[in-house]
Amino acid sequence: MIILFTLISAIFLTAAYAQSFVTVSTTSGRLQGVEQDGVMSFKGVRFGQPPTGLLRWEPPLPFVSAATQNATVLSPSCVQQFAFATASFIESLFNNPPVPEDEDCLFLNVWAPSTSGSSQAALKPVVFWIYGGSLAFGTGSLLQYDGTSITSNQGIVVVTFNYRTNIFGFPGTPDLPIQANNLGFLDQELALKWVQLNIRQFGGDPEKITIMGQSAGAVSVSGLVVRHPVDPPFRAAILFSGATPDSAPSLTEFDSFNAFSTAVGCTQAPGLARLACLKAISTATIRAYTNGPLSGAFGAVIDNVTTFGDNLERIRAGNAARVPVLAGNMQNDGTLFTVGETNLTAFLDASGLGSFVSADLVRTLYPGQNDTDVIADADRDLVFLCPASLWTEAFVQSGISSVYRYEYGAVFPDLQVFPNAGAWHSTELPELFGTFNASTATPNEVTLSQTFQTAIANFVKNPNQSPAPNWPEYIPGNNTQTLARLAYNGNVDTGNFVQAVTSDSEDAPCAVWNAFLDF
Template identity: 35%
Template sequence: MTALALIVLALYTHTILASSFGHSSQPVVVKTPAGTVAGRSDGSVDQFLGLRFGAPPVRFNPPQPASGWEGTYDASHYRSACIQKFSYPEDARERAMRWFNTPPPPGEEGEDCLFLNVYAPAGAEPGSKAVMFWIYGGGFSFGSGSISQYDGTSFARDQDVVIVTINYRTNVFGFPGSPEKPKSEQNLGLLDQRLALDWVRNNIRHFGGNPDLVTIFGESAGSGSVEILVTNPPEPVPYAAAIMSSGVGSVSLPSTASARSWQKLIRAAKCDTQNALDCIRALPAKELKDIVEHEQLTFFPIYDGVTWTGTGRIDRLESTSKDSVISRVPLLIGSNADDGGVFVYGLTDARTVVGKLLPKRLADQVDKYINTYASFGIIARVLGRFNPLLSTFVTEYSFQCPSKLVAEESVKVGIPAWRYFYDAGFANSAIDYKGSGAAHSSEISIVFGTYSRNDSTPFQVELSKGMQKMWADFAKNPHRGPGWAQAPLLSHLGAGVRAGGRQGEGEPIMRVVKPGRIDARCRLFTPIYNAAMRTLARN
């Protein structure tokens, strides 16, 4: 089950395409309680970039609110991203950047990185617009709110909403795993997210946003972060709805990766175990980053009892009581048809991979699972370095079936929940292996409207406009929903189009379908998810 936790949490994101203003922008000024801010506007959208929501953080310490300033704060450009941890060696790094559409963040990266960006309809009246608060993925290892895929200009302009994208600390800088730190100070990246939400609650009305109508949304590890915020809400609850895309963590057991990686880090840095925390703190940031990358050390959130209890599924099922510990806000939950492919490319031995993913107690049933998938006609032969059976197994086990479970269990306890299934692949965003399809994170540029216009198809343009409107409609009126019936029914988005295949002409971008055909194998995994819940309940 540890492998499932890692896959659910180690979720990558991103796609490349700029939609910047160019040279036509004009200054736009907003007054906030902290001071005056000068952004830029093209007449339809006001951008306020690199706004500081946290003071320069002390390494391995919880974030602190930003102070006010004298004069005018220049919010016309992005500020530093948090320190990234990518794959190693170089060919693996480049492949990860390409497949997860993850360019290095614009500008520099550093420890002083607690900044956010606001995209608002030009001239919006204070407090008048729904707000959508984006949390990026990246496996809790990398990410930035400022990469081009998350440019909120199209979203704000076309849907009349305020978009907020944030930075938060990742890898060892965000989740150190040091035994010298109390549990309450281990999930620094999650605390960063909460501080950014505090900033939005206190300031967003000055930029046109309604602080009482905030939807938190994210993909992959960002989606896991959203679920953590929903099941372990701050007080008062700073959001009215939540969207989770390709990543929920409430069906998995905790990872111990951070604690193990911290010990390896101490050895690699040649630190004395008696004062390891001070030793690691004293390392130059570049040296610490290099060690973590070269040693391929992974750091994830832990169950700290503050930001994350780990009992989200149990608490959800018990949330009909008046003492519910979760926030019962409306949910929009979904996954992609080929989420798992990028995680298993090059891993062609199905027995070995499935054996590592399943709990140890099911080691003697690996062949049963593989044969069940083969009986559905899923290709078992390897195509180059791609195994379609493995891709489908990981897609369903780690993304699709957990999404189904959370959506349907939410509805059963009276929480409004809608579900979607993204099923489209386009030539201008395809990954360079056969079978990539509707890959992990491929829907983000469609939702944000930042997909490449080069070689785009009419269906892709229509799908992007439609999905963007569905997401925005949900944010504007969460209880009314995105435009289709609640779970267990789901919205099949994208008509199954593929690069080099059907292009979708004349087909609807959405069909509301019953879950039976799409989720036919999810029943295989329900006992595994239930066993994880029972284990957490005992603890």
């Protein structure tokens, strides 16, 4: 009898964890993915032609095929840049273990509820995830962004993808028309178009796409919102710790790209001849330079096509996608970027603000704090909190309903990986994706993952209603308590997860910082 019971148990467990293959037809071919425990996954799906050789630094071209494609393995990332004094520290946090890299990198991944027995009436909402990484690194192939948990627990479709970063995606070069410099944003647009064309085949609803990103990914989401004022290819937007105010510089000098060109031996005058020379340089040579001590930074430029210098005015005037928005920041977004900094005057000078505000004035914005904490909070406010305040206020002013603003304050012992970390930049993501370290997570962390994931999924499913109990629509100012403080003081259950406060209680320093953010 014991033998029989053991045999039956073994058969049951094998069935429960068995994988089967599933095929879906798309514009990229017949994709052979995997189905397991109610979730279909399709990995390494090519959506763009290889941006290599003559197609390096060119707008992405769609990949179209009728052939059968293996879609069971995550693709390499695009070529990464980890440079400057903090390179080793940042790579240890965001690329550990390292993901294989390749210039041929325009691939995406889809996780969807199994469609067996479903009908077209049961099409699911879709999350289109854009990763962060300062537009210098990052990939949709990180295990942290695995969509299995969200899909399984929440019954929605999750799409992650790669876009070109650093010099490959945002070269800042006079060799190209200004409108062709933000190639990474064009990659994002192409991936979103692929989702629009194909997601129904996975049981997803192309009319219910939410674009969602964190850090540079949230900046990317903000760009999509502003450049799609009419018939946006999404119905809602989520911005975790990132929005573009009106302070992005226009491109005038091209210093980083010109120095790179000279360093790799392409010394022609800027133009087609130099570009041809640079397209013949090996990927490895370029990566060695951009990850070396002489590299400059590469990022988005205002081209008035993908990126604008008057975002807030566009939103206020209704000249942006009029969709529900959920946006906010971490309580300690600044600690990651100010590790080891103790000199407030030096921090302000390095930020380009020393000529405009004094250290003594800044200290008055954060009373009772030492300079280390003032630096971290000032960085948070300048880069994350005040932009979130400006964006959500602009949407409210434009007449958009269903605006939700938050600040996330969960602190867990296993995430305190550097001094003064707190609820630091990006630590909400393993909780959102359910990819936290189960061997080190506390019970509260496990509970918060379920609570937070459900709240975000609620917004994805219906962005016109409150995503969690006690989370009201956002109204700026000091008269109503509508800014949701999430998971403060160990409150991780659905019933106490949200503590609503007035926005002015968090935004007071923005009275100074907004002068540099809202032109």
